[in-house]
Amino acid sequence: MVANPQFSYMSPQEYLEWEKTQELRHEYIDGEVFAMTGGTKPHNRIAGNLFTKLDDFLAEKGCEVYISDVKVQVSESGPYHYPDVVVTCDQRDKESIDVVQYPCLIVEVLSPSTAAFDRGKKFTCYRQSSTLKEYVLIESDEIAVECFRRNEQGLWVLHTYSEEDNLDLESVGISIAVKKLYRQVRFDVEEKN
Template identity: 50%
Template sequence: MIINESNYYISPEEYLEGEKVSQIKHEYIDGQVYAMAGASDAHVTVTGNLFTLLRSHLRGSGCRVYMLDMKAQIQTSNRYFYPDVMVTCDQRDREFEYFKSYPCLIVEVLSESTEGFDRGKKFASYRELESLQEYVLISPRRMNVECFRRNQQGRWELFPYTKEGEVYLASVDFSCAMTAIYEDVELLDDDVD
């Protein structure tokens, strides 16, 4: 969740150095730095559940799973974001200690204050990553997972998952029950907005 921005231009190099010592995480967009606020219990639990499931699935595969504190670099548009969960299977990412440039999967757990940004400008930025095959949005309040998958023509297709079905992530050949993602999460009733 972004809570404020700086008032002057910061170079990408200054941003990366500052993040190494900052006690607050910031996302970086075109020379501006945006502080991030904390997340809800449901948000953190969903993120942790998915990280654990993916880490177990990908163990020994050469792919790496990151959560919360690893930045995704979108070099073409001069941006750095902190995805909730990110997977990279590209060996080139091994050379970057504080960010990854070639993720195949990015997951954002939605919050009321950032949902529009995650669906709009952030997704537009992520689509610039040629390596990205899937972008997943997860509601922490209802069993609702939306997987945007790049098809062979380079177009993004939506694969929605609801209720207690199976979620499939083709980028890492992973499937799990929706209930596994939402384990220990207190959900809203279906008839409540």
């Protein structure tokens, strides 16, 4: 993410109106606007693989799954984030065309430039959502998955998954082989500038 130097402060409503007119996506945190950076092929492939599995599974279950272009609104005043994958099973979210307010599952595919933020401040923001049950972090430069799941006491418990495991997403009732998340992902390709 890159801060937008044009604005010193923007209200949530100003952000929502302004962002509708922008070609690029921007996240909103505490009055500041941040341009979203581009991803890599592994990042895109992993998010796409997960989206496909979830979309097929949830098609007849009353849940909706979105990939990267739909904002999650954590509270009335923001922040607004664009997760890589988000699932909502809440009927209230059917009333909006561009925002999910009641997610049950949020997934971020990590990149070296965003990993610390996704693990830290972004997760802190997402935890404010009373409907969120699972937060999944998927590495894009190695095979590794972390799922933070809210237990019955409201505590977030970490579950880790490796290449031979199945990722259990209790929030939506599906188990996905971790290998399938990384289908057609190549780690041995060098980045070219």
